[in-house]
Amino acid sequence: MSAREKIAYLRGLIDGQKVADTPEKEKFFAALVDALDSLAEAMEEHEEVHNELNDYLEQLDEDVSELEDDLDALIEEEYDDDEDYEDFDEEEYASVTCPECGKDFYYEPAAYDEDEDLLCPHCGKPFKYPED
Ligand SMILES: [Zn+2]
Numbered sequence: 001m002s003a004r005e006k007i008a009y010l011r012g013l014i015d016g017q018k019v020a021d022t023p024e025k026e027k028f029f030a031a032l033v034d035a036l037d038s039l040a041e042a043m044e045e046h047e048e049v050h051n052e053l054n055d056y057l058e059q060l061d062e063d064v065s066e067l068e069d070d071l072d073a074l075i076e077e078e079y080d081d082d083e084d085y086e087d088f089d090e091e092e093y094a095s096v097t098c099p100e101c102g103k104d105f106y107y108e109p110a111a112y113d114e115d116e117d118l119l120c121p122h123c124g125k126p127f128k129y130p131e132d
Helices: 003-016 023-086
Strands: 094-097 104-107 117-119 126-128
Touching: 003 023
Parallel strands: none
Antiparallel strands: 094 104, 117 126
């Protein structure tokens, strides 16, 4: 039973059983039922606002999820762009083959002095880079 139904039931009891047998009691019970009605009405309004807020929050949650997806896609795109920039610039990097282990690796000629040894990242051995 809802609050409204309980109040209606109470009103029926008061009327049906002639509880209010004096004008004073009649006034009292009318005020009581009226107060309960007001309470029920306030609760219903509250519930309505609550439901509206709930709908709003659900919508907001959906919107945030969509935004998150958009942001993820955007970040992924940005990341792909960054990778393009990280591609080796052939003018700055040169490929060299390690005379110790025979593996190729890239190094930056501008970062080395002419008589400085190169360090192989594969076997860790230093060697002189070939002059061309
Ligand atoms: Zn090596």
